[in-house]
Amino acid sequence: MRHSKKIAPLAIVSVLAMTLAACSGGTGGSGGGAAQQNLDGRGPITYVQGKDNSNVVRPLIDKWNAAHPNEKVTFKEQSDNADQQHDDLVQHFQAKTGDYDVVDVDVIWTAEFAAQGWLQPLNDKMAIDTTGFLPATVATGTYKNVMYALPQTSDGGILYYRKDLVPTPPKTWDEMMAMCPVAKAKGIDCYAGQFAQYEGLTVNVAEAINTAGGTVVDKDGKPTVNTPEAKAGLTNLAQAYKDGNIPKQAVTYQEEQGRQAFEAGKLMFLRNWPYVYNLAKTDGSSTVKNTFGIAPLPGKDGPGASSLGGHNLAINADSKYKATAKDFLTFMTSAETEKFYATQGSLAPVREGLYTDADLVKQLPYLPVLLTSIKNAVPRPVTPFYPAVTQAIQQNSFQAINGTKSVDQALTDMQAAITTAVSK
Amino acid sequence: MSTQVEPGALPGRKASRKGGDNKGVNKEVGADRKEKTQGRAATLLIAPTLIVLAIVILYPVINAVIMSFQHDQGLDAATGLFVTGGFAGVSNYVHWLFQQCPTSGGTGSCPPGTLGAQFWSATGVTFFFTVVTVFFETLFGFWMALIMARTFKGRSVLRAAVLVPWAIPTAVTAKLWFFIFAFDGIVNTLFHSSILWTGSEGPARAAIIIADVWKTTPFMALLILAGLQMIPAEVYEAAKVDGASAWQRFRLITLPLVKPALMVAILFRVLDALRMYDLPAIMTGGANGTTTLSILVVDQIRVGFNSAAALSTITFVIIFIVAFIFVRFLGANAVESASGGAKGKQK
Numbered sequence: 145m146r147h148s149k150k151i152a153p154l155a156i157v158s159v160l161a162m163t164l165a166a167c168s169g170g171t172g173g174s175g176g177g178a179a180q181q182n183l184d185g186r187g188p189i190t191y192v193q194g195k196d197n198s199n200v201v202r203p204l205i206d207k208w209n210a211a212h213p214n215e216k217v218t219f220k221e222q223s224d225n226a227d228q229q230h231d232d233l234v235q236h237f238q239a240k241t242g243d244y245d246v247v248d249v250d251v252i253w254t255a256e257f258a259a260q261g262w263l264q265p266l267n268d269k270m271a272i273d274t275t276g277f278l279p280a281t282v283a284t285g286t287y288k289n290v291m292y293a294l295p296q297t298s299d300g301g302i303l304y305y306r307k308d309l310v311p312t313p314p315k316t317w318d319e320m321m322a323m324c325p326v327a328k329a330k331g332i333d334c335y336a337g338q339f340a341q342y343e344g345l346t347v348n349v350a351e352a353i354n355t356a357g358g359t360v361v362d363k364d365g366k367p368t369v370n371t372p373e374a375k376a377g378l379t380n381l382a383q384a385y386k387d388g389n390i391p392k393q394a395v396t397y398q399e400e401q402g403r404q405a406f407e408a409g410k411l412m413f414l415r416n417w418p419y420v421y422n423l424a425k426t427d428g429s430s431t432v433k434n435t436f437g438i439a440p441l442p443g444k445d446g447p448g449a450s451s452l453g454g455h456n457l458a459i460n461a462d463s464k465y466k467a468t469a470k471d472f473l474t475f476m477t478s479a480e481t482e483k484f485y486a487t488q489g490s491l492a493p494v495r496e497g498l499y500t501d502a503d504l505v506k507q508l509p510y511l512p513v514l515l516t517s518i519k520n521a522v523p524r525p526v527t528p529f530y531p532a533v534t535q536a537i538q539q540n541s542f543q544a545i546n547g548t549k550s551v552d553q554a555l556t557d558m559q560a561a562i563t564t565a566v567s568k
Numbered sequence: 569m570s571t572q573v574e575p576g577a578l579p580g581r582k583a584s585r586k587g588g589d590n591k592g593v594n595k596e597v598g599a600d601r602k603e604k605t606q607g608r609a610a611t612l613l614i615a616p617t618l619i620v621l622a623i624v625i626l627y628p629v630i631n632a633v634i635m636s637f638q639h640d641q642g643l644d645a646a647t648g649l650f651v652t653g654g655f656a657g658v659s660n661y662v663h664w665l666f667q668q669c670p671t672s673g674g675t676g677s678c679p680p681g682t683l684g685a686q687f688w689s690a691t692g693v694t695f696f697f698t699v700v701t702v703f704f705e706t707l708f709g710f711w712m713a714l715i716m717a718r719t720f721k722g723r724s725v726l727r728a729a730v731l732v733p734w735a736i737p738t739a740v741t742a743k744l745w746f747f748i749f750a751f752d753g754i755v756n757t758l759f760h761s762s763i764l765w766t767g768s769e770g771p772a773r774a775a776i777i778i779a780d781v782w783k784t785t786p787f788m789a790l791l792i793l794a795g796l797q798m799i800p801a802e803v804y805e806a807a808k809v810d811g812a813s814a815w816q817r818f819r820l821i822t823l824p825l826v827k828p829a830l831m832v833a834i835l836f837r838v839l840d841a842l843r844m845y846d847l848p849a850i851m852t853g854g855a856n857g858t859t860t861l862s863i864l865v866v867d868q869i870r871v872g873f874n875s876a877a878a879l880s881t882i883t884f885v886i887i888f889i890v891a892f893i894f895v896r897f898l899g900a901n902a903v904e905s906a907s908g909g910a911k912g913k914q915k
Contacts (some may be wrong), residue, residue: 168678227870231869231870250822256780259643259648259649259650260649260650261649261650287648288647288648332812339851340766340767340852340855340857341852341855341856342853363888392762392764392766392767393751393752393762393764395764395767395768396750396751396764396765396766396767401751401752402749403751404750454897528643528648528650529871531867531870531871532682532683532871535681535867535871536681538680538681539680539681540680540681544853546767546768557679557680557681558681559681560671560679560681561680561681561682561685562613563671563679564669564670564671564678564679564682564684565871567641567670567671568640568641568642568643568670568872
């Protein structure tokens with residue numbers, strides 16, 4: 145009996161520790177006077193971002209450090225998983241030690257971090273000139289009319305199409321659907337985006353809704369998704385899936401599965417990000433190297449509204465050396481740096497001028513199309529409750545697309561779920 | 569040999585440190601003192617472990633329970649900044665158990681698409697996975713153990729080989745099966761099928777169950793094998809002499825004698841399955857009716873810490889109840905006979 149009694153509690157305690165340990169770090173709180181302090185501080189700082197896969201950050205940091213021996217930047221690399229990056233940032237912000245001076249934030253996290261009071265407002269003394277930046281990218285760094293983060297890189301959706309099958313790309317959604325018989329005659333699938341139930345679905349659904357003239361949330365973050373326009377947008381996707389114009393396996397597609405299907409020649413139209421361009425041109429397994437073209441996303445009667453991807457740079461409100469941090473932000477978004485991002489890392493610039501830079505366009509032929517995409521882009525819902533809002537969109541739209549729920553019901557539920565999410 | 573040296577050496581050293589005159593003391597007093605010093609030494613030796621346990625286990629647990637009675641932070645409409653929510657009473661628990669959410673006019677049932685609406689379905693999914701996976705793992709594990717218990721050439725190689733799935737990290741296993749069950753993956757190619765394994769409810773659950781059974785059956789098999797090996801061969805010989813059939817030998821000897829090991833194995837697996845996270849998280853991301861309680865907790869952590877604390881406390885209580893029922897009603901006999909020696913000493 146002695147032993148038996150001990151086994152269960154021990155096992156349970158270990159279970160408990162696993163379940164609960166993750167929750168022990170959370171206390172709320174808003175920034176107090178930290179935002180007013182250390183504005184003139186200069187000294188060594190730390191820059192934090194996710195994995196530097198294309199090795200663009202290190203050379204830049206070396207360059208900065210060579211020019212600023214007394215204000216050296218230490219680069220901290222996080223994992224390449226976005227959720228882990230988010231959680232790591234949250235932990236360090238909560239500790240309020242200011243050990244992360246400058247951080248790279250995904251556009252969808254900016255509002256949340258700003259509302260927590262963790263980010264230094266970039267106004268008054270800290271204001272940074274954003275002339276020449278694409279307005280949509282600046283909007284992603286702005287919360288309640290205050291700029292909290294400086295756009296660093298952008299991203300927009302592009303339509304990849306088979307120019308050997310359809311010489312002129314479709315300008316509107318209806319045109320694209322009308323071209324689907326061409327694909328069927330060839331025995332391939334017509335159109336796919338990212339329709340698995342994950343963040344990519346939010347991107348695609350928001351695009352469909354925005355393109356049809358609807359909105360997901362208004363300027364104040366209140367849900368506005370139960371409208372005829374939004375219904376038209378979501379119906380486009382649901383109907384295309386029902387008709388088979390979107391193949392049934394598309395509900396398991398994230399970016400990579402769609403890219404592979406397109407490169408294998410099994411898909412006529414693909415909505416994806418610019419990174420696909422180089423891969424589809426150079427991949428050994430790509431069968432469409434010379435037969436694919438790119439176009440802006442099809443819209444209602446012109447280019448469609450892309451969701452905006454990309455990353456911003458922000459300064460920790462608890463940083464001790466904000467003057468240095470501000471200079472570093474300016475350096476990391478200078479035209480020269482932006483060009484380096486584009487050529488070395490295929491990262492889309494946030495400065496409009498670079499999209500017409502002849503030298504750059506020669507190297508990255510997708511830039512003009514991408515510019516159209518970003519100029520028509522709409523940021524995903526700017527709300528501090530983004531994780532809950534994206535859940536509400538994903539779960540309900542997934543059911544609408546695969547037909548387990550009517551579009552009307554899905555939008556009613558989505559509206560209610562977002563209301564719940566943002567009414568805390 | 570070493571056991572003989574240590575007890576002798578330890579009191580000897582102590583005695584010499586205290587002074588030489590203790591050497592001729594009465595034997596009984598020496599034994600008494602020995603017990604006392606050993607008792608004190610034991611307390612001292614255990615203390616660091618207890619302190620560490622208190623810090624790493626007790627503190628977060630208590631902290632989480634306290635947190636679960638606080639409101640999640642809310643937005644101050646005027647400034648757009650988060651403010652702390654204050655004392656919440658049991659409202660976080662009501663939120664989960666009765667699926668009540670704040671709406672524009674007070675509270676109402678949580679709309680589909682919120683995490684709050686998923687509590688009971690996640691509980692159901694968790695139990696579904698637990699029952700089905702543990703059932704198949706026990707069945708296949710027992711079968712494998714019976715085969716491995718026989719003497720044949722290459723037995724040790726086989727025993728090492730079956731451990732491979734268990735040795736692979738779960739996250740890797742999950743990714744592996746994610747690719748196997750992809751639409752253009754091995755399974756669909758092999759069977760010329762076009763099933764959306766990760767895109768619809770039934771197949772998604774089946775895929776996760778298959779992956780889990782593949783991964784953990786070896787663990788089950790080895791635990792049961794250890795139990796089988798404890799049964800003396802003479803018992804079987806005697807049974808054979810008495811003319812018992814193979815089925816009778818299995819039912820009347822193997823099954824009851826292996827039951828203690830079997831119960832411990834099942835208990836471990838049940839507790840493990842009740843907190844399943846990585847397989848569904850990686851294979852489906854919790855989509856298509858595969859959100860388990862652990863996935864729900866992690867999702868909730870990103871939205872609000874305090875209601876996440878309430879949810880994990882509820883999860884803990886559920887697991888505790890299951891474990892308690894298990895040990896109390898199903899495992900009690902088994903464990904009693906397993907630790908027969910210890911019981912004898914106590915009485």
